[in-house]
Each structure stands twice: as structure tokens, then as C-alpha cells.
Amino acid sequence: MQTTEYPVFSRRADVQVRELDGEAFVYDPRTADTHRLNDTALFIWKQCDGEQSVRDVIDAVTEHYDVGIAEACDHVARVIREFEQKGLIISEA
Amino acid sequence: MTPCTDNRLPSFPSVRPVSDAAISYFPRRLVEFAGTLVRRTRIAVHSRRWREDHFQIGAVPVTLRTTCGRVARDYSNLYKRFRVDRHESPSVLVEVTRNRVRPFHRRRYEVRIGGDILFQPDSVSELLPYVEWAITWDVPRVLPGLLQLHAATLERDGMGLMLAGESGSGKSTLSVGLLTHGWRYLCDEFAMIDANTLMAHPYPRAICIKQSGYETLAKFGVPHDVGPKRLKGPKGSVMLVPPSALSSDAIGRPCPLKFIVFPKYEANARPSLEPISRPEAVARLHLVCFNLLTCKRLGLDVLTDLVRPASCYQLISGDLGETCELLTNLVDRSTQTTRAIA
Numbered sequence: 001m002q003t004t005e006y007p008v009f010s011r012r013a014d015v016q017v018r019e020l021d022g023e024a025f026v027y028d029p030r031t032a033d034t035h036r037l038n039d040t041a042l043f044i045w046k047q048c049d050g051e052q053s054v055r056d057v058i059d060a061v062t063e064h065y066d067v068g069i070a071e072a073c074d075h076v077a078r079v080i081r082e083f084e085q086k087g088l089i090i091s092e093a
Numbered sequence: 094m095t096p097c098t099d100n101r102l103p104s105f106p107s108v109r110p111v112s113d114a115a116i117s118y119f120p121r122r123l124v125e126f127a128g129t130l131v132r133r134t135r136i137a138v139h140s141r142r143w144r145e146d147h148f149q150i151g152a153v154p155v156t157l158r159t160t161c162g163r164v165a166r167d168y169s170n171l172y173k174r175f176r177v178d179r180h181e182s183p184s185v186l187v188e189v190t191r192n193r194v195r196p197f198h199r200r201r202y203e204v205r206i207g208g209d210i211l212f213q214p215d216s217v218s219e220l221l222p223y224v225e226w227a228i229t230w231d232v233p234r235v236l237p238g239l240l241q242l243h244a245a246t247l248e249r250d251g252m253g254l255m256l257a258g259e260s261g262s263g264k265s266t267l268s269v270g271l272l273t274h275g276w277r278y279l280c281d282e283f284a285m286i287d288a289n290t291l292m293a294h295p296y297p298r299a300i301c302i303k304q305s306g307y308e309t310l311a312k313f314g315v316p317h318d319v320g321p322k323r324l325k326g327p328k329g330s331v332m333l334v335p336p337s338a339l340s341s342d343a344i345g346r347p348c349p350l351k352f353i354v355f356p357k358y359e360a361n362a363r364p365s366l367e368p369i370s371r372p373e374a375v376a377r378l379h380l381v382c383f384n385l386l387t388c389k390r391l392g393l394d395v396l397t398d399l400v401r402p403a404s405c406y407q408l409i410s411g412d413l414g415e416t417c418e419l420l421t422n423l424v425d426r427s428t429q430t431t432r433a434i435a
Contacts (some may be wrong), residue, residue: 018397023372027379027393029386034379036372 008092009080010050015088017045028088035086040065044079048089054080147184148175151295151344152236152285154184155228161191161202164220167321171221171299171335185231187224206231221321222331225298229283232296233384239294240286240388240395243381246279246293247271248345249424253293254352255284256408257381263358263410266306269315269339270417277345278336283383288390291399292347299333307332313413315339351427353378353405354420362411364419374405 016027017037024037024045037045043064047057054076061072083089144165148155150172159165169176188205192213204212204223211230212223233241244257245264254276256264268281279285280296287294299320302310320334336343353374354366375396379385385392404427410416 016391016393018375018393020371020375020397020401023370025372025375025379025393025397034376036376 006053006055008050008053009048009084009089010092011045011048011089012087026088028086030087033086035088040075041079044076045083045088048080048083050092147177147179148172149177149180150175151279151297152239153228153232153296154180154182154235156180156184156186157189157224158186159189161189161217161220163217164189164202164224167221168224171321171333174337175297183235185228185235187227187231189220189224207234221333222301225301228298232283232285233387236285237384237388238288238390240288240385240390240392240399241383242284242286242378243282243383244284244378245281246284246295246350247276248279248293248348249276249421250428251346251348252352252424252427253279253348253350254354254420254424255293255350255403256354256356257284257378258356259381261358262356264356265300265302266309266413267356267410267416267420269300269302269310269334270313270413271420272336272339272343273314274417274421276421277340278343279345279348286350286395286399287347288388288395291349291395293350294347295344297336297344299335302332302334304330304332309413350399350403352420352424353400353403354408355406356408356410358410360411362409364411364416365409366419366423367407367409369405369407371400371403371405374400374403 014029016029018025019042022039022042024042026035026037026045027033028035040061044057044061047060052060057080058069058072058076061067061076062069065072067075080089084091143158143160144162145156145158146165146169148157157165157168186206190203190205192201192203201213201215202217202220203210204214204220204227206227211227214220214223229241232239242255242257243259244255245268246256247254247268254271256267258264265281268278272278278295278297278300279293280298281300282298283296285294285296286292315334319338320332322330322332355369355374355377378396378400379393382392382396385396388395408416408420
């Protein structure tokens with residue numbers, strides 16, 4: 001279900017991601033920066049597919065990790081903001 | 094005075110002989126000095142006799158071409174056991190020349206790769222470390238199938254150990270220490286990883302020990318005159334220790350890396366090994382990788398595949414002897430476990 005009032009993000013196509021031991025290593029060829037994602041951040045990263053809104057991501061985190069909506073909301077907002085600041089995702093709006 | 098009515102241009106000869114009267118116009122000493130400079134410059138230019146030596150140092154084919162006899166002698170002495178007649182495939186070509194053409198300037202040396210000047214050391218005693226650096230500079234071009242990292246690599250019982258870290262983390266000192274503990278040497282500065290097989294290949298260059306490490310190694314039983322001492326720019330004096338001077342069976346064979354260790358030297362600290370996650374190891378290795386983007390296979394994939402079967406640790410190294418024992422025990426325990434399972 002897509003909710004239009006929440007923003008939708010998609011991963012940048014040129015960013016390279018390699019999964020290792022449940023975590024991930026992200027390499028941004030534009031800046032040559034590297035980033036490590038823990039399992040939760042990796043889960044959120046995978047949800048940023050250009051189709052699911054932030055609300056859908058929060059719901060997915062709530063279901064997958066068995067956490068309350070407030071905690072999931074806080075966590076998803078923080079991680080997505082960080083991805084956006086580092087230029088790893090782009091807004092579909 | 095008769096006015097000139099001739100509009101034709103006067104025809105001057107292009108080269109006019111200098112008369113004795115013209116020479117006497119200048120102070121005699123100045124003319125003599127100029128003549129001396131011209132003669133010296135001609136001698137310098139005509140005395141450039143090139144000498145070419147070929148070496149196969151582990152996986153790295155090297156050709157040293159120089160007009161400077163001393164650097165050719167020094168390099169040949171250091172790597173005499175790796176000398177070959179010629180290379181079948183392209184090699185790392187380093188050219189070293191002495192620049193004496195500019196008479197009013199201090200004599201300089203030029204270290205070139207592919208015709209480009211990389212370094213211009215002032216003194217002949219600085220040349221050897223710069224030649225080593227220049228070789229390393231060109232390795233990714235000649236051997237694009239190797240991923241090159243700023244890390245020491247050693248081998249024990251067919252298992253590879255990588256000590257990855259920036260300058261000053263103690264890679265070279267630890268390498269010497271481990272060699273005296275029965276390890277075999279692959280390289281002290283540059284890990285050469287085959288991008289397809291993920292095997293660490295030897296590049297057994299002379300181990301470069303900084304002056305601050307002399308005392309530590311002397312306490313450890315390594316004499317401080319085991320290799321030639323050279324200047325290395327701002328780093329000061331360095332000792333180049335041929336690995337064969339430390340152990341008769343010093344040079345290891347290509348091997349898979351089982352242990353990836355990030356050393357950090359802390360004076361008087363108790364040596365310890367702290368496991369780190371593999372993604373953390375990839376992130377750290379990426380920072381010390383020279384040809385992540387130019388390697389034949391995507392460097393990030395190589396790093397990920399390299400780390401996947403390895404155990405990764407952060408090492409706090411203090412006393413050299415205790416640190417070497419800690420690492421040796423780590424590998425020996427792993428060997429025993431593998432044998433028990435088999």
C-alpha cells in the first residue's frame with residue numbers, strides 16, 4: 001500500500017553494496033566514501049526501493065523487528081535522514 | 094657625414110667569427126669560466142652510460158636503468174639472489190639519472206617511471222628508498238590482476254597473515270620479529286593479492302626499519318648493522334634489511350590469507366587481540382588499498398571475498414616478543430584445530 005503523504009526514497013543506482021555477516025559495506029564512487037550498515041540500517045536500505053514510502057518502511061520495521069511504532073518511527077527517520085545527508089538515497093518527490 | 098641613399102637591407106653574415114679583439118673586450122677570467130662550464134656540461138652529458146639490471150622479486154618483475162653506478166651496485170647487492178637475465182613480459186621500469194646539466198644548481202638525482210619524474214632526491218644516500226617507492230608506484234600498471242594494499246604479509250604453515258595499517262603502526266618491526274619466530278616473509282609494506290585466486294603473493298623487498306625501531310630490534314637480538322642504512326626524506330634514517338639476513342628459509346610461498354590484523358603500537362601496553370567484524374575489516378582495508386578502482390576485478394568484490402574466510406582482529410602491540418608470541422599462538426591454535434577436524 002502506498003501512502004502519498006509520506007516521502008518516497010530510492011537508492012542511488014551507482015552506489016555499491018556488499019553484504020557480509022548480516023551487515024553491509026557501502027561504497028559511494030562519487031565521493032569514494034565508505035559506510036557500514038548494521039542489520040537494521042541494511043533492512044531500511046533495502047526498503048528504499050523508490051516504491052515504498054517512509055510510512056511503509058516504518059510498518060515493515062515494526063513487523064520485522066517486533067518494536068513499537070514510536071521506536072520504529074524514530075529509528076527509521078534517523079537512518080533515512082543519515083542516508084539522505086550522505087547522498088546515498090534520493091527523494092522521489 | 095654622407096646621407097645614406099641606399100634602401101637595400103644590409104646583409105649581415107649569420108655567423109661571424111669572433112675576433113681576438115672582441116674576446117679581449119671581456120675580462121679574460123669570465124671567458125675562461127664560461128669555457129670551463131661548457132666543458133663540464135659536455136662531459137656530464139657524454140658520460141651518461143646507461144646500465145640496465147633485471148630482477149624478479151617475488152611476483153614483481155623489475156628493471157633498473159641508471160647512469161648512477163652506486164645505486165645500481167647498491168640495488169644489485171640487496172637483490173642479488175633475485176637477478177635474472179631478462180624479462181619475458183613487461184616489467185616495472187625505473188630510471189635513475191644524475192642531473193648535472195644545470196651548473197649553478199646543486200646536483201640532483203631523478204627517479205623516473207615511464208619517463209615521468211617521481212622523486213628528485215638531493216643525495217645519493219637517499220636514492221634506494223625512493224627507488225623502492227617508485228617500483229611500488231608502477232606495480233598496479235604492470236600487474237593489474239593484483240590488488241595492492243598498504244599491509245605486511247607473512248606466512249606460517251601455509252596460512253597467510255596480513256598486518257594492515259598506516260605508516261608507524263609497526264608493520265615492518267613486527268615482520269622482523271615474526272621472521273625470527275619461524276614465520277616466512279611475503280612483504281613488509283605491500284600486500285599483493287591475486288584478484289581471482291585471492292592468494293597473497295610474495296614481494297620480498299628489503300624490510301625498511303625506521304631509526305626509532307633500531308633499538309627495539311637490537312633488544313630482540315637483531316643486530317643494527319644487518320642491512321645498509323639510507324636516508325628516506327623526512328622519515329630520516331632507515332635500515333634496509335634483506336629478509337634472507339634474518340632467516341635462511343625466509344621467503345614464503347603464495348598462500349590464502351587466514352588472519353587479517355590491524356596493529357596499533359602502544360608503548361608499554363600489554364599485547365592483546367580484539368576480534369572485529371568482517372564489514373569493519375573491509376571498511377578499514379578499503380582505506381589502505383592503492384588500486385581499488387583500477388584493479389582488473391572490482392576491488393570492492395576482491396576485498397569482500399578476501400575477508401569472508403578470514404578471522405579479523407585489532408591488535409594492540411607493545412613488547413615485540415610478547416606480540417610475536419601472541420600472533421604465533423593464534424596461528425598455531427588454528428592449525429591444531431584444523432588438523433583435529435581433519
